[in-house]
Amino acid sequence: MALGEESGSGEWSDLVTTLAIGEEGGIGPEVPAPSALAQVFHVSPEFRAIRFETRDLRIHPVLGGISSTRWNAWTAFTATNSVLVSALAKRPALPLLRQLVPTLSTSIGPSPSLRLQVEPVVGSAARLPASGILSGDGRANLLVGSAAADVLLGWGASDRIAGGGGGDLLSGGAGGDRFTFRLPAAHNADAHPADTITDFQGAAGDRLVIRGMGSFLGLQPFSGAAGEVRFSPGLLQADRDGDAQADWQVNLPGVSGLRPQWLIAAGP
Ligand SMILES: [Ca+2]
Ligand SMILES: [Ca+2]
Numbered sequence: 155m156a157l158g159e160e161s162g163s164g165e166w167s168d169l170v171t172t173l174a175i176g177e178e179g180g181i182g183p184e185v186p187a188p189s190a191l192a193q194v195f196h197v198s199p200e201f202r203a204i205r206f207e208t209r210d211l212r213i214h215p216v217l218g219g220i221s222s223t224r225w226n227a228w229t230a231f232t233a234t235n236s237v238l239v240s241a242l243a244k245r246p247a248l249p250l251l252r253q254l255v256p257t258l259s260t261s262i263g264p265s266p267s268l269r270l271q272v273e274p275v276v277g278s279a280a281r282l283p284a285s286g287i288l289s290g291d292g293r294a295n296l297l298v299g300s301a302a303a304d305v306l307l308g309w310g311a312s313d314r315i316a317g318g319g320g321g322d323l324l325s326g327g328a329g330g331d332r333f334t335f336r337l338p339a340a341h342n343a344d345a346h347p348a349d350t351i352t353d354f355q356g357a358a359g360d361r362l363v364i365r366g367m368g369s370f371l372g373l374q375p376f377s378g379a380a381g382e383v384r385f386s387p388g389l390l391q392a393d394r395d396g397d398a399q400a401d402w403q404v405n406l407p408g409v410s411g412l413r414p415q416w417l418i419a420a421g422p
Contacts, residue, residue, distance in 0.1 A: 250286025321347030330359020337366035356416035
């Protein structure tokens, strides 16, 4: 992984070792941050770049002043996920960004992140109250989207991700992640926008939980039974109302095959 720019009044490389950094971007819980460390989050105006900065509020014994280390986690995360980068670039900016954190120091006064409309949430689970970006961390997170279009980012570990309504952009990151969907009511199935999972990898443990699904047909065409689910490369489809036409779908870019055991049928 690449460490990003150094900033502040002096470099203090030891600071990096106080962080437990996940494989592709999470700040893990294994090493609790000392109280003098504060996590600060930066985003670009378009909310398409997320940076984590750890600021050490102790005075450096040699250089003096306060040092900070910025780690461009976004770059590390998206370096292996070009689909996510491309998809985000096509989406409008979302004004709400919630970032889960293991701990949050309250000794630093008003958080700069709040001025940037980033809302750190202490805990491993969170729900979006309105359309926005919900970013987990290196732990196993439970991420629940709003009824509108959201971006949910699981990062490391095995996350549970449920986008809810709207056309959601979902990315599980590393670990075997569980994506939960609910087939819409038959009468408005055609109006349901498609979700996209940018990094689904069944062989790596990712799973699709679909509430209300009937038979899984594999590559076979719909037979006209309500609730049937079928797969074609890059696309999971359901016929909610039994007219043999797809009226619900999840885009799975890059996925050429889908094993039945990667799908989990759940109650409505
Ligand atoms: Ca949603
Ligand atoms: Ca994950």
